Amino acid sequence: MWHLSRHCSGKHHFHAIALVTIHEPWGADRVGTSMSSHIEFRKLAAELDGPAFLPGEPGYDAECATYNLLTPLRPAIAVGAATVGDVRAAVRFAGDHKLAVAVRGGGHMQPYTAEGAVLITLDRLADVTVDGGRRTARVTGGARWEEVIDAASKEGLAPMSGSSTTVGAIGYVLGGGQSPIFGRPYGYASDHVTSFDIVTADGVLRTVSAGAEPELFAALRGGKGNFGVVTAMEIELFPVTSVLAGGIYFPGSATGEVLRAWRDWAATLPEQATTSVAVQRLPPVEELPEPLRGAHVVHLRYAYLGPAETGLELLAPMRAAAPALIDTIAEAPYKTAAVLHNDPVGAMPYQDRSLGLAGLPDKALDKLAELLGPGTPIPLTSVELRALGGALDRPPATPDSVPSRGLPFQFFGFAVGGDDLDELGRRLDRLFTAMRPWADPKHRRMLNFLSPEEALDPQSLREVYGAENYDRLLAVKRRFDPNTMFRMNHTLR
Ligand SMILES: Cc1cc2nc3c(=O)[nH]c(=O)nc-3n(C[C@H](O)[C@H](O)[C@H](O)COP(=O)(O)OP(=O)(O)OC[C@H]3O[C@@H](n4cnc5c(N)ncnc54)[C@H](O)[C@@H]3O)c2cc1C
Incomplete structure (x- = not known):
């Protein structure tokens, strides 16, 4: 980490x-x-x-x-x-x-x-109760994924956590929740919620599910914090104790070839495999091993939910793509596997931007390599491409509001800084503007990756959801939050 x-x-x-x-x-x-x-x-x-x-x-x-x-x-x-x-x-x-x-x-x-x-x-209201027989967990308030993972692993089970295990489980699920291990095999985490407890603007505690207040249940799965304070949720768990997962760090000098190899290889993977790649400028901190300390790297992330031997065979083309600085891909307990992205743990000042991409033709990858590859001293901390698809494209068993189904790639970047944050923000803007020619024409994006500017802009939110989905969410908002009490968020207006 x-x-x-x-x-x-x-x-x-x-x-x-x-x-x-x-x-x-x-x-x-x-x-x-x-x-x-x-x-x-x-x-x-x-x-x-x-x-x-x-x-x-x-x-x-x-x-x-x-x-x-x-x-x-x-x-x-x-x-x-x-x-x-x-x-x-x-x-x-x-x-x-x-x-x-x-x-x-x-x-x-x-x-x-x-x-x-x-x-x-909600930190003081943060509890996890696992029902091993039903393979479910009841998660309350501000419980983080690491607490859910700890409780579930005692029963030989695992949740659909995201790349950072210190993220709040409920906040993540309200935005859909894309797991770097369970995503392509099982879809969005919100597809596997069975009920929410929510305090709505009238102060009433309601339990909502597919059978009770189904419109509100659909709105909560992808509609973020617009409808009240979610005090608990019940989620499905999966009988997974260990997973083939980890990353390969390639030198930044290989940015162009690794990105192309990754794009071609990701397209061949079965649904049990989930992958992303990030061009990173790592900080010069002792916690990182020597070849990564302060280095410019391309970080491939990979997880395979199935027999490790099969997963390793599938990985072979990427292992041959360029000489690796470090390769951590191995079968590991879920708790270790879950942090395969090595996201930063501590609080930090940063700017971020996101975009959904319809595809990655050579020209798009050349542009990325030109802006992020060797000889580009742009100190953007991490610029990442997540390959979606698989079960993330399929509608869930009951209606929901996740706006990114069918989106091929999620593009996300963040820059950590001190006095130079405004300049870093402008550099992120230049990078994201340069990638716009390949943006998803339907404006789909993963809700959880919207930057503050994007989340607070009603027009971009309407574009991301699409008019029909947005109007349906707005109708639910009008019913449960008529005075827009919950407006400190991705606000529907
Ligand atoms: C390092 C990092 C890695 C991430 N990785 C992933 C990933 O792999 N996949 C993915 O899908 N997302 C990922 N995310 C995004 C993350 O899921 C969202 O930012 C999520 O909102 C964080 O939830 P939180 O409770 O920690 O945040 P908070 O800042 O506490 O909440 C964010 C918003 O969510 C709403 N909210 C949160 N809890 C509740 C509640 N109980 N009731 C009502 N509204 C609530 C509120 O509107 C609030 O403003 C990542 C974020 C970070 C910073």
Whole structure:
């Protein structure tokens, strides 16, 4: 694992704190005088099992922390929900005072700053209960994939986790959830949810499934946080204990040939195999082994859900594509296999962009190699292509809202920086503009990879969902959140 948090400049931390301390107390302008607001806040705090914080109070900054240090949360109130009752009380409070509600689960992709809102954090409400006989797990609040994996592995089972096991399980599933191991064999993680518990804008706790509130159930699977606070979900688990998975790091000097070999090879793979490739500038940190420390590399990722021998035979063309710096592909317990992307673990300031690609003709790969290959000192941290297809293309057993079915490739890039973040953002923009000629004409993209700018722009959200899907989601939103209380997210408007 990288520990890119070392890249965070102290200056950024300081900047975040300064913004918090000058912030007005919890939207007092909207809810009455500051004095009466404080009385109301104390009443709410007394009702809760968990803590609540106002800006400037000890504990507020920690409660508002997220993975991206560039966008610190600055809510009017932060409620650390310890029970479903706390979530309901916080939502009712927000409703009474006409405040927006923001939700932090695992904190891995906040597209807003939650300014003036009631932030509900779910770390204290984070539990996993596995039913080995039914092969299901009940996952609550802010539980992260690593907790689900730990609980499931005790029963010889595994969940459809994503590339980072510190991501919140519910946040991931609400955006579909593309697993680098289970994706092509079994589809999106949201295809394997059997029910959600959700507190809607009226403060009511509802259990929704294919048989109970089916429209809301369909909207939640791909519609992100638009409909309420999801306090629990039940998911299917798979009888998997070990997997053939890992990566091959090639030198950046081989960018062009590796990208072409990967494109041709990925097209031949059966559905049991899932792969992605990333051109990376790795940080010069001790946690990385010597050939990777500070290196420019092309990182092939590969997983095969089936007999290891078959998976290794399929891998042979890529092992021959170029001399490897490091090859970690081997059969491993699911917990180890699950982190095959080696995503950075610690919080960091970064910019990101995403695009769905319809194909990767030679010209597209040449453009990528020109912009990211040898001799290009562009310090973009990681630029990745995920090959989709397989079961990710098929509709689920019950209707849903995932907008990326049928999309051949997901393109994603992020840049970690300090004072140079604006410049890095402009470089990402140039790279993504250069790849636009190969963008998916239907504008499909994986919801979970939208950058804050993309997620907050109603027009791009409408394009990503497509008019029909968007209007259907909007109808559900109007029914369950008529005043757009949940607008600190990928907001349907
Ligand atoms: C390093 C990294 C790797 C990733 N890898 C993958 C991957 O392989 N596949 C993939 O599909 N995605 C991936 N993602 C994207 C990730 O799934 C999303 O960012 C997801 O939203 C993170 O959930 P969270 O709870 O950690 O984030 P948070 O920042 O807490 O939540 C993000 C948003 O989700 C909504 N939300 C979260 N929890 C709830 C809830 N309980 N109720 C209502 N709304 C909620 C809210 O709108 C919130 O604003 C990755 C992200 C990162 C940073």
